[in-house]
Amino acid sequence: MSPFLFLIVAEGLNALVERAVERQLLFPVKIGKDEVPITHLQYADDTIFILEADERNVESLKSLLLLFHFVSGLAVNFAKSSLMTVGVNVSVERTWASFLHCKIGYFPCLYLGTKIGGRSNGVSEWKFLVDKVSNKIASWRKRPLSLAGRITLVKAVLQSIPVYQLAYAFIPKTVLKNLNSLFSRFLWGGDSQSRRITCLGDGMNTMFWEDVWAVNKPLKFSFPRLYNLCSNKKALVGESGFWEGEEWVWSVNWRRDLRERENGQVEELLRLVAAFVPSTGCLRMVVSPYCSSIFIS
Known part of the structure; x- marks a missing residue:
């Protein structure tokens, strides 16, 4: 209930800003060829105020925020606020920041976890x-995660x-490639120096129990x-299951x-x-319902 009440009160600030623009007390920035204010x-x-x-505008903005405080009881913490300008003289910027009792911010900056400013193609x-x-x-590295969990x-x-x-x-292609590489290495349980999953073909050259294939060590x-209980410790991956129609069913025999x-x-x-199914080309990973094909190589 409290967040809802806060949003109702915050809507009052929106109404004050709109009224100030109508009376030409605030002058907005106009964007695009249609000059959207x-x-x-x-x-x-x-x-965020964009003016x-x-x-x-500086004087009107401070008066508006003080008025909002007197009406709603919600005080603006100017000490935690930042003034960021584009194309403004440094001395003028400092004067405005002093008038608003706030600090000076710089571009690029992070806002709600998103970077603002700078060259997006860099x-x-x-x-x-x-x-x-x-x-x-890195925060997950020491946790014993299964493939499904990853x-x-x-x-x-x-x-x-x-x-x-x-x-x-x-996003630049290089950055996208780096991100996909991080996703892939984490998914397969590897790190920057190793790949821990081996291409197995149809599974007839890899032992189910004694080779490295499903995780980063033999099963x-x-x-x-x-x-110790399996009846065939040298069983191959391709021998440890059978096709039932179009579905592969894993099956291990016990003593x-x-x-x-x-x-x-x-x-x-x-x-x-x-998550693994033998195929004629390579032991492939089942994409549905969890895995995205972007990680399959």
Whole structure:
């Protein structure tokens, strides 16, 4: 309820700005060939004013914000606010900042996690985005994540990080390649020095238990108890399942009936390998329902 009430009150600030423009107390910036006037943008409790660089606007803006404070009871924290200008003399900018009791900001800057200003076609301008993805991946590196878990994190978290930036700027191909490389290495469990997934063909040259293929180590080390219970420790990947129509079904033979705890381990094993299907060209990864084809090479 409180956020809703705040938005209702914040709408009063919007009405004050519109009335000030009508009475020519504020002069907005006009954008594009149609000269669309823009005075401010509001997001929750964050507001950006976009006005012509004019002393009248500075004076009117401060009066308007003080009036809003007296009417609504919501005070503007000028100490946390920033004044950013384009093409204004440094001394004039300092005078205006002093009048508003705010600090001076500079372009490019980050606003709500999105970079504003700078050259969008410059690779260096996108370094913050690559670093943000790298830092997020680093925070997960020591966690024991399954392939399904990595797929979920790539699609739900990593791919969403650049969304707002891409809404208004074209990303350079080099940066896109770097991001896809980070996504791919994280997905396959590798790092900058290694690739931990091997191309297996139809699975008839790779051993199910003793070779590295589904994760970054042989499955016999991930599931030692199941390895001891399997009837064929030298079984190949292509022999460890069968086609049922157009669907590949993984199937491993055991020396005896499995106990309840062991059945739980089998379920975990099958979840791990479920994303892989032998094919005539290369062991391919199932794209649906979780994985995007952008990561398949």
